[in-house]
Amino acid sequence: MQLHHFYQRTNSTVSFSRQQASDFAKNIAGDFNPIHNIDAKRFCVPGDLLFAVALEHYGLSQQMCFTFSGMVTDEAVTLPDTSSGHIIISDAASKQCLTIERSGDTSHNPTLINDLTRSYVAFSGQTFPHILIPLMEKNGVMINPERPMVIYESMSINIDRLDISAPTLELRGSHLDVDGKRGRATLEFNLISDGTTVGHCTKNILLSGLREFDAEQISALVDEYESWKQTYLNT
Numbered sequence: 001m002q003l004h005h006f007y008q009r010t011n012s013t014v015s016f017s018r019q020q021a022s023d024f025a026k027n028i029a030g031d032f033n034p035i036h037n038i039d040a041k042r043f044c045v046p047g048d049l050l051f052a053v054a055l056e057h058y059g060l061s062q063q064m065c066f067t068f069s070g071m072v073t074d075e076a077v078t079l080p081d082t083s084s085g086h087i088i089i090s091d092a093a094s095k096q097c098l099t100i101e102r103s104g105d106t107s108h109n110p111t112l113i114n115d116l117t118r119s120y121v122a123f124s125g126q127t128f129p130h131i132l133i134p135l136m137e138k139n140g141v142m143i144n145p146e147r148p149m150v151i152y153e154s155m156s157i158n159i160d161r162l163d164i165s166a167p168t169l170e171l172r173g174s175h176l177d178v179d180g181k182r183g184r185a186t187l188e189f190n191l192i193s194d195g196t197t198v199g200h201c202t203k204n205i206l207l208s209g210l211r212e213f214d215a216e217q218i219s220a221l222v223d224e225y226e227s228w229k230q231t232y233l234n235t
Contacts, residue, residue, distance in 0.1 A: 030125020
């Protein structure tokens with residue numbers, strides 16, 4: 001993955017064009033959420049792209065937690081130069097958009113970071129509909145098909161050791177906590193290297209506009225999502 005194709009960097013400032021962010025979402029993460037379309041009114045740079053750029057810049061630590069506190073559109077963000085275990089990434093208006101907590105040993109091995117990033121973001125393409133739809137159905141709720149809002153809240157990585165190669169992820173479990181019209185989906189993964197579990201990862205996803213599950217409406221939404229995907233892949 002040539003990550004530099006998806007952002008511009010000047011010193012500690014990183015910016016993303018809408019086209020770059022959309023291309024990353026679709027071509028790397030397999031994420032066809034409409035908020036990543038270049039013409040979306042509520043356009044948002046994928047959390048996975050911020051995650052990937054942060055890993056490339058700061059390296060991979062054994063324990064890392066990424067918490068998203070604001071949506072990034074096409075403005076620049078600042079990556080502070082620091083060796084601290086607490087990192088705050090802000091936009092041009094000094095609004096916090098990502099906080100990183102890290103501890104343990106750190107690797108700057110580009111191959112390891114690239115392989116882990118690819119494996120981690122690849123699950124974005126499976127989140128909807130393959131994981132979230134069964135979770136919503138189990139809980140009797142669904143997102144608003146007219147304005148489907150599914151955004152990352154946080155991601156975490158816990159790795160036993162860093163002398164690993166070609167790590168892959170496998171889903172360990174998932175659950176959905178519902179509070180009125182909002183929900184929080186938690187996806188848990190095992191991190192595998194050479195057939196051995198070497199760590200665990202978690203993604204927390206926020207869902208808004210929840211209402212009673214309707215199989216017909218959700219089926220139509222999935223069909224529309226697949227249509228968006230096929231239209232993009234055929235262009």
